[in-house]
Structures are given as structure tokens and as C-alpha cells.
Amino acid sequence: MAAISREEVAHLARLSRLAVTEEELDTFAGQLDVILQSVAQVGEVTAADIPPTSHSVPLTNVLRDDVVVPGLTPQEALSGAPDVAEQRFRVPRILDEDVAS
Amino acid sequence: MTDLTRMTATDLAGLVASGETSAVEVTRAHLDRIAAVDDRVHAFLHVDTEGALAAARAVDERRAAGEQLGPLAGVPVAVKDVLTTKGVPTTVGSKILEGWRPPYDATIVQRLRAAGTVMLGKTNMDEFAMGSSTEYSAYGPTHNPWDTDRIPGGSGGGSAAALAAYEAPLAIGSDTGGSIRQPGAVTGTVGAKPTYGGTSRYGLVAFSSSLDTPGPCARTVLDAALLHQVIGGHDPRDSTSIPQPVPDVVAAAKLGATGDLTGVRLGIVREFTGEGAEPGVMAAFRESVDTLAKLGAEIVEVSCPHFRYALPAYYLIAPSECSSNLARFDGVRFGLRVGDDGNRSLEEVMSLTREAGFGAEVKRRIMVGTYALSSGYYDAYYGQAQKVRTLITRDFTSAFEQVDALISPTTPFVAFPIGARTADPYQMYLADLFTIPTNLYGGPGISVPCGLSEGLPVGLQVMAPTMADDRMYRVAAALESVVGTFTPPAL
Numbered sequence: 014m015a016a017i018s019r020e021e022v023a024h025l026a027r028l029s030r031l032a033v034t035e036e037e038l039d040t041f042a043g044q045l046d047v048i049l050q051s052v053a054q055v056g057e058v059t060a061a062d063i064p065p066t067s068h069s070v071p072l073t074n075v076l077r078d079d080v081v082v083p084g085l086t087p088q089e090a091l092s093g094a095p096d097v098a099e100q101r102f103r104v105p106r107i108l109d110e111d112v113a114s
Numbered sequence: 115m116t117d118l119t120r121m122t123a124t125d126l127a128g129l130v131a132s133g134e135t136s137a138v139e140v141t142r143a144h145l146d147r148i149a150a151v152d153d154r155v156h157a158f159l160h161v162d163t164e165g166a167l168a169a170a171r172a173v174d175e176r177r178a179a180g181e182q183l184g185p186l187a188g189v190p191v192a193v194k195d196v197l198t199t200k201g202v203p204t205t206v207g208s209k210i211l212e213g214w215r216p217p218y219d220a221t222i223v224q225r226l227r228a229a230g231t232v233m234l235g236k237t238n239m240d241e242f243a244m245g246s247s248t249e250y251s252a253y254g255p256t257h258n259p260w261d262t263d264r265i266p267g268g269s270g271g272g273s274a275a276a277l278a279a280y281e282a283p284l285a286i287g288s289d290t291g292g293s294i295r296q297p298g299a300v301t302g303t304v305g306a307k308p309t310y311g312g313t314s315r316y317g318l319v320a321f322s323s324s325l326d327t328p329g330p331c332a333r334t335v336l337d338a339a340l341l342h343q344v345i346g347g348h349d350p351r352d353s354t355s356i357p358q359p360v361p362d363v364v365a366a367a368k369l370g371a372t373g374d375l376t377g378v379r380l381g382i383v384r385e386f387t388g389e390g391a392e393p394g395v396m397a398a399f400r401e402s403v404d405t406l407a408k409l410g411a412e413i414v415e416v417s418c419p420h421f422r423y424a425l426p427a428y429y430l431i432a433p434s435e436c437s438s439n440l441a442r443f444d445g446v447r448f449g450l451r452v453g454d455d456g457n458r459s460l461e462e463v464m465s466l467t468r469e470a471g472f473g474a475e476v477k478r479r480i481m482v483g484t485y486a487l488s489s490g491y492y493d494a495y496y497g498q499a500q501k502v503r504t505l506i507t508r509d510f511t512s513a514f515e516q517v518d519a520l521i522s523p524t525t526p527f528v529a530f531p532i533g534a535r536t537a538d539p540y541q542m543y544l545a546d547l548f549t550i551p552t553n554l555y556g557g558p559g560i561s562v563p564c565g566l567s568e569g570l571p572v573g574l575q576v577m578a579p580t581m582a583d584d585r586m587y588r589v590a591a592a593l594e595s596v597v598g599t600f601t602p603p604a605l
Binding site: 017021022025026027028029030031032033034037040041044045047048049051052053054055056057058060063064065066067068069070072075077085089090092093094095096102104105106107 | 214215216217218310311324350353354356420423426427429430437441444445446447448449450451454458459460461462463464465466468469472474477478480481482484485486488494495497498499500501502503504505507538539540543554555556580
């Protein structure tokens, strides 16, 4: 049985903000199925009482002294932006999403 | 005249320090070599000729002024395109960052500059460091100098190939699941993954933040150790940086070079049976085990029962973190933006940008990660993988109660032909079978050339406990003192 359907892959692509093509969906559905069936092997391990590890370095609440150091200038921070207006990142319209969708 | 490109970094630094040659001469020799061979190797995405010569001139001026130079001053280094370099293009092998010139240097790049090394340019890699062959670079594959029809490993294939092609004596890589060690193994060079947190991630474009570890690549163990010492150590700008000094890896490499491993206990992992590995690779490995025993090491078999689940756990954890990390590529602050015609919404522009900017493997991993993190699947996939990570860490801890270090082949197979594994993504993942456990645990690992199989290099991996990076350098240098270094056929 397939671990994942073509429709589920289309849903994942939407969640991932990837405007994938119909052709890609066909390819990815098969490939993701192989990958997910393989990685599902982790389920064979009895681990109910085992704590999870998110990180190998046991550090918490790493703080630094509150010292002012030079940062990027606005020009530097904006230097790689695709579009800039009034010393800010210009983005496409974010309101009226309902009209677009 | 001696060919400067064939020398070790140690020797080059000595010649520059004594004034027998200049940093500019050394740099020119490597730039000439790049110009002569890189059309066939494609190790570099960007060669910074002017920046390199300016850095070399600065070293020569400092020497002329009587300044004391560091141990690698005047030595050229190639930097994987995953680290930000101020004003120098940084693509991460992806179209989504094509043309981006970062406004700041990564900490490692700052340290390289401060040490007087000369950055030649940026090396090719699988897009966002996701891959084991450099075929997933958006800018075309790198070719293995041993056989240009074969892959140089990945994701850091460009850095390893630059070393094997004598285009650079030193290089920087990053290792999330084997991306320094596996390219080292298949190109006959040395690649070291430091302890996680032992080298700074500041300015390293993130793939999987709990695993990403930048580190040194070289043609000899001592050169790798010298580079490790220059780039390693605590960085207050990386919150997972370990606030302790790096162990003395240079002294350990020198000690190992004496060829005496008396009193060192080395473990062979019982569960690494060689299943799925090429017979030639296993033969070279077994021969190296005999060599290490002859040098005085005691060889012990240890059991790490959960290592067989490392690959599936990794291919859940790394994609999960990647799906989150790569959300920053939204077409707003840097890189590509597609479809912004004044009518489309932010979400549409974002989706079109990411669709156009990311390659297939990156998309697969983002979607696998999104799946593993989604409600309903989280416990069975990401959550379970994190528990398996705990069990793998316990396997290491218990192994290191019995032995000083573990040894294995670095990779199950020698360099495969370009195109051989791209049709089936999971076949590509198997290249990381032996390297991934170390990443999940967080300890250091090194690959050192140990022999040839069918005329192609095989690497031996040494894995050590967290913050005991010195141990792996000692063992690797001892093996190198017997088997020597490996020279590919002329390009």
C-alpha cells in the first residue's frame, strides 16, 4: 500500500509554498512514497519510555553581555533584496488574499 | 622548479614564513592551476582572483614589516559555497540565491582571513548541502579528478575535488550527514567533521541546525588539524557553540605520525557487517584494521544495536529541520523573486519563487519534513526519530566506555559514475550509511585515505567521543604514516 497519495503530496506542496507542476506531482508522489516507507523503519524501535533528543549540546538559555556592537547599515541589509522601497523591503500585496485565492 | 600546487599547506606556510617564496607566488600558482584544469573538474562556482591576490599581497607586506605570521599564513584555501563571504557571491549551489553577495562574513571566514590564509573562491556543492554526489548542484556537477566520469562525493564535492586536483591545498566543508567525510573518502583526501558545536555555524547557510558542522578538508591529516585549529573554538554568535577550547588536534596529529598506537583501543561496530558495502571497500578496510593493530592498537568488537536505524532517523530529522530553515527563502529579503506582476499575492509570489528557485531534491526534503512534522504524523515520524537519536547516542556512550575510538569504512562504495543514482533518491541516501550515526550523536569523525579498490580511493573513518577530536587525528595520522597519501592520475 502506498504511504502517501498524489493528493497528499499536492497538499504538502501547498503547505510548503511550492507551486509544483502536475508533472512534478507524478514524479514526487512515487519518490516520496519510497522515502516515507523507508524512513518508517524507525517505528520498529521500542522507544515508548525513551526521551527525545533534539540537540546534542546540553546548553540552555545561552545569553551574552548586553554590549552594543555595530550592525549592518540599512543599505547593507537591503543590498540583496529583490525589491526595495523607502529603505524597506517591498513585498507583494498581503491584504485582500481572498480576492487572489 | 618545485610545483607549489603539489605541496602540503604545512610546507607552503614554511616557505612563505622563511621568505623562500611569497604568498603571491603561491596564490598565482594555484590560480593558474584552476585556470588550467577547472573546466574539466568544475570544483569552483566562483574564483575570487582579485580578492585572493590582495589577501596574498597583504600577507607578504606583513612579513616584510617583520610581523609574526600564523601557522597557515599565505596558504590558499577553497571555501564551500555554504558559508557567507562579504561581497563575494554565495549561492549554496542553488538558483534561489544566484547573484547574492552577502553583507557579512561567516565566523569561519573571518577566522580564515585573520589567520592570513588566502581565499581562492567558493566551491561547488549539492544544493543546500543536500546530496552525496554534487549532482544536485543547480550549476552542474563536479567531476572526480580520479575519473572525471565519476562523482566526487557530496555535498562538499567541490572542496574535495579542488584538493585532489591540486587546485587548493586546503578547503572548508560542512558535514550534516557525511558531506565532508564521504567526499574525502571518494577523492582520496582527508575530511574531518569536528564535534558539533566545536566550529561556529554563524554565517553557515542552515540546512539542519542540530546537525550542521563546518570543518576542515586537506590532503594530509596534519594540514587538516592545522586548519581545524584556525577555524575552531567558541563563538558567542552561535548559541550552540561549545564554550571550551578545541582539543590540541595538531599535537595529536604529530603524535599519531610517529606511528605508535600502543595503548589505544579501537572499536569495530559489529552491526556494520559490510552488508550493502562493496567487497573492495571492505577488503581495504580490513587491511587497514590489520595495519592499525600492527601499530600497537588493540582492536575490540563493540555492539551499537541502533545504528541500523540511523539512516531512517536522519532522513526524518534533517528534512524536518530543513523544511523549517528553508522557509526563510521567501523572495523578500534576498535572492530570487518570481511572478511579482503587481496582481499576485505574497503567497502566490512566494510559491512561484520557491518553485523556480529550488531543485527537485530540496523540494522532496521540504515536503518530507513538512509531512513528518504535521499533526497526526509527528509522533510516529519526527518524534520517534528523536527517540531513536537518543538510543544511538547511548550506543556511542556505551561503546566509548570500552574503546577510545570507533573505526569503519567511511562510505559503502567508491566513487560511482555520474548519473548512476539520481533516478532513485533513496539509493543516493545509502552513501551516508556509515557517516550518519556520528552526526546524530554530535561527536567528531574523520575520513583518511586507506587504500584503493578498482583503482579508486577508499576512506577509513575514525569516530571519537564528543570534544575528543584529538583522538581521531592521532589514529588517522598513524594510518597515514603507513599507507601514505594518494595521487590521482594526471588530469
